[in-house]
Amino acid sequence: MQPKELEDWLDTEESKSVGDSDGGESTGHKSGRRIVEIKNTKKADLTDSQYDHMNKVVGYIHRHLAQRPDGDVEETDWRYSLMN
Secondary structure, three states, rough: OOOOHHHHHHHOHHHOOOOOOOOOOOOOHHHHHHHHHOOOOHHHHHHHHHHHHHHHHHOOOOOHHHHHOOOOOOOOOOHHHOOO
């Protein structure tokens, strides 16, 4: 997703409805906001912390894709979580 697409997605109720949280913003939703920030950063200006976060995200995506449920996933928490 492009940064603007991700920003728009993160503003939806579906995006806000999934993930683990401590009563506030979910971990995945917070990560999505950080991904937008990273994607808007020039490659030469990326920090070690930003690279570390993206490596963590890639690992999450691989694990999440391995747990894909059967059937149509278009409107599922599984897909919404992955999109965050």
